[in-house]
Amino acid sequence: MSADPVGPDPFGTAVLRRAVIGAWRDSPTRLREDANLEEDHARGYYRDRVIVELAQNAADAAARAGILGRVTFTVDTAASPAVLRASNPGAPLDAEGVASLASLRASAKPTAPADGGAAVGRFGVGFAAVRSVADDVTLRSRTGGVRFSAALTRAELDAAGLTAGTRAAVLRLPFPDRPSGGDTVVELVLRDADAVSAVRAQLAAVDDALLLALPALERVSIDVDGVERVLDGVDERWVVHRTAGRLDPADVAGLPAEQRTLAWSVTWALPRDVRDGIGRVLHAPTPTDVPLTFPALLVAGFPVDPGRRRVLPGAATDRIAEAAGRAYAELLAGLVDGPADVLTLVPDGLPASDLDAAIRAAATEALAAAPLLGGVAPRDAVLLAGSVGEDDAVADALGTVPLAPRHHAVARRLGATVVPLADLLDDLAGLPPARWYAVYAALAGHLADPAVREALAGAPVPLADGRLARGARGLVLPSAASREALHAVGALGLRVVHPDAAHPALARVGAVPFDPATVLRDPAVRGAALDAAADLLDADAEAETDADADGAADAGTAPARAVVDAVLDLVAGAPASAVPFWTGELPVPVVAGGVAPLRETALPGTWAAEHLDGLDVVAADVLDHHAPDTLSVAGAHATLDVYRIPEVLTAGDAADPVSEDDDPDSPAAWLASWQDYLAHLGHRWGADVLLADLEAIADLDAVADGSWPQALSLVAREPALRRALVTPILPGPGARRGAAPAPSYAAWWLRRALGGRTGGAFALHHGVPLLPAPPAWAAGLDGEMLRALGGVASLAELDPADWSAVLDALGPVGTRVPVRDALAVWQGLATAALGIDDPAERATVLDPLPDRLPALHADVTAVVDADAVVVATGSRWAQRCPVLPAAAGAAAALGELLDLPVAAEQPVDDGGDDVTVRTLDPRITGLDDRVPTAWHHHGDLRVQGHPVRYWVDAAGVHAVDQDALADALADHLGAPHLTALLRAALHAPDRAQELWATVAWSAPRVP
DSSP states (O other), rough: OOOOOOOOOOOHHHHHHHHHHHHHHHHHHHHHHHHHHHIIIIIIIIOHHHHHHHHHHHHHHHHHHHHOEEEEEESSSSSSSSSEEEEEEEEOOHHHHHHTTSSSSSSSOOOOOSSSSSOOSSSSGGGGGGGGGEEEEEEETTEEEEEEEEEHHHHHHTTTTTTTOOOOGGGSEEEEOOSSSSEEEEEEEESSSSHHHHHHHHTTOOOOHHHHHOEEEEEEEEETTTTEEEEEEEHHHHHEEEEEOOOOOHHHSSGGGGGOOEEEEEEEEEEOOOOOOOOEHHHSSSSEEEOOOSEEEEOOOOOOOTTTTOOOOOOHHHHHHHHHHHHHHHHHTTOOOOOOOGGGSSOOOSSSSSSHHHHHHHHHHHHHHHHTTTBEEEEOEEEESSSSGHHHHHHHHTTOOOOOOOOGGHHHTOEEEEOHHHHHHTTTTTTHHHHHHHHHHHHOOOOOSHHHHHHHHSSSBBBBOOEEEESSSTTTTOGGGGGGGGHHHHHHTBBBBBBGGOOOGGGTTTEOOOHHHOOOOOOOHHHHHHHHHHHHHHHHHHHHHHHHGGHHHHHTTHHHHHHHHHHHHHHHHOOOGGGGGGGGGGGBBBTTTTTTEEEHHHHHTTTHHHHOSSSSOOGGGGTTOOOHHHHHOOOOOOOOOOEEEEEEEOOSOOTOOOOOOOOOGGGGSSSSHHHHHHHHHHHOOOTTTTEEEEEEEEEGGOOOOGGGGHHHHHHHSSSHHHHHHOOOOOTTTTTTTTTTOOOOOHHHHHHHHHHTTTTEEEEEESSTTOOOOGGGTTTOOHHHHHHTEESSSGGGGGGGHHHHHHTTTOTTTTOOOHHHHHHHHHHHHHHHHHHHHHHHHHHTTSSOOOOOEEEEOOOTOOOOOOOOOOEEGGGGGGGGGGGOOOOOHHHHHHHHHTTTOOEEEEEEOOOOOGGEEEOOOOHHHHTTTTSSEEEEEEEEEEEETOOOOOEEEEEEESSSHHHHHHHHHHHHOOOOOGGGHHHHHHGGGGGGHHGGGGGGSSOOOOO
């Protein structure tokens, strides 16, 4: 055996070598076993753990010395061969430690340190990792050094006479070396380029996990050929949770002796920046091959196999796995300032290993009870389905835990209950109204979500009367300003949201915001009000026939009266334009006793109360409860009112039976003789003519007999009333062709009511014959008013239907008629006839037909029997019979209107030798190109045996003398009014041009 190669031997390496050499000599198989074992460690268990094992030794040295550990790794590839050095402070080498290093089977590290934790190293075999990269390893500390060398080992074997070339366990033969003089230094002479590459790779892989697995290490420094890297401050980058405990002896009884450690520790480390990834394997404390699915680093003292790659099964592993799961739950529960979404840190998917499954089971059970969700344990948490569930305000109002839907699956796995919004709202039915308001307010911001709208639309809603409605549709939503009016709505039987629960969000899912106008439009309100009105009117009718029933009636009608009062309260709060017409059906007490519908009443002290004696006057005590303006808007009268009829069709034959419309929503039902008016329009224009937005003055039939001057004066000065009277009604779609405008309803009614024998027509001045002067009630009215009420400035302005009454004013047959009056009648009738396009209608307008007419016969205008009259287009016919003069274009129409014949063409009788043709003076023929150049002079001129002075026929102009010739020429020109002018021209031809020029200043009047 050779001598020690370097200096003194403080650790007794010579003794260790002799013992090992002796054992190998005595048992050659032991030599092979140790060599094989070392190779298993170096190239198997610890093949890639040189850096980790050296760092572990540094951590243990620091722990034994009670200091924070540091280790520095230096690689110098410029040296030949390259060298790896690891230096660290802490407990120095001692003889026991050297013996452990050389044993390959036993560790000198204590199994239970004084601090209660467990030492990282256990077997003393991890140092064998150095053999994976080096054949020459030196450890130096201030107490001395030791060297393991393949060359020295081989020399030792040769000296002992063992077989040369036999593989030997280099780490079994330690050799002394010099001390370091300070920190402990491990120096590895790297075997080759592969060894250098392996060391570089392992150093590059060093990260925070090393410091977390070895908490005794505070700092790791790495220097590779002058390029430095330092790891420290690991707690700044990681959230670390550590726990420790002790096992029962029974838990470790089945483990190998070196594994029967009772103390255990668990460390979980979570990166503060969730973007930092970690290798998901168990550290025990150095990395194992056991995969985990946790997003955190686990360092735990599980019993492992000698290679520290596998966990040994058994009770100890089960207990530590449970503790690790609970510790993980504690870690997450403590993440107040950690990652925002704690549930993302709960592992999901399938477990990666049996150990992972065991830890996850324990973690899941512990997490279910941990206050992860805003201080609430998942198993106690109720989550709201959908994105609305993550709103803090919604969660606070509904008593749920706010959580994003992406976490619901994890939370449910931990015991949380996920409830749809609709179900949760149903479960909250017993909440007080103010709490419901908070619920609606919280959900208001999510109503763009159809699912939220649907859920809220069917949610419970507390009502003002204490009931609970299911769903907001049809409910009345009061505002703060409308609370005083809620009793009115309640009396009408509507369902009103409790004021403390009335949130605007309910309006978006079917509730109707409280608005008097809106409530009045509700069909249920209309029905209740009209039913109450009918009850009050029926009770009033019964009371009139049974005086003893008054008291009982008052008691029995109290609910109906409350409904009426409620509706009037609503009317008071609504715009006048929004109050429905049916409110006029509501009965109120009247001065005369009993009740009457508002539309049949007048307000006391008003114009209506004084002049509309057909209306009852509202009792004074009614005004104690309802303002006059409210009653007026609802239907009571202070003056004459205008009703607007939105749409109507004209009626058929006026002779048809007339039925009054009793629709409470129709103003027409309150207009006297309205159906007769529609029949009148139908007679003029045809049936089913559509009219829209007619305005009518109501209650004309209620005007007192002596109040017409006041009533008409009121109409004249009030714009709305005046417009309703003076504006004619235009024919609508479907009217007969050429239909003329008709009088307004008010004008039509007043003409019938106030008119005399002429049906309301009267003359506006003395020049209108056959019509009476304006009646006394028309005094002071302006022309527009007078015309609307029947006044005309000429007979041509008469309505065709009025002519029969006007012609009745003619005197008896034979009565002379002034020409002026006769002309007015003839022109008026012609205008009426031409104003009707339809011949069939023209023939029916005058009903009955006049029995006498003013006619022209010879030179006399007188009243004649209508059967003797002929419509004539020329003056010549008046020589033969009574005629009604008419222009050529009006004759046929006039004949149809009056059912009279129109004179037909007739030639003169043959005069024989008594007839001569005479030439007209050219000065006369030059007056008009229609004047013939010659005329027929007759000594005796006759037509069908009747003597005449002149005639015109197809043969030309006929006359008995020059004066008659003037008549004939005027008739021939169709201008009988020019007779005198032509006569003067015939007598003084030299003045013909001068005389004829005067025509320029006189427009011919054609009958």
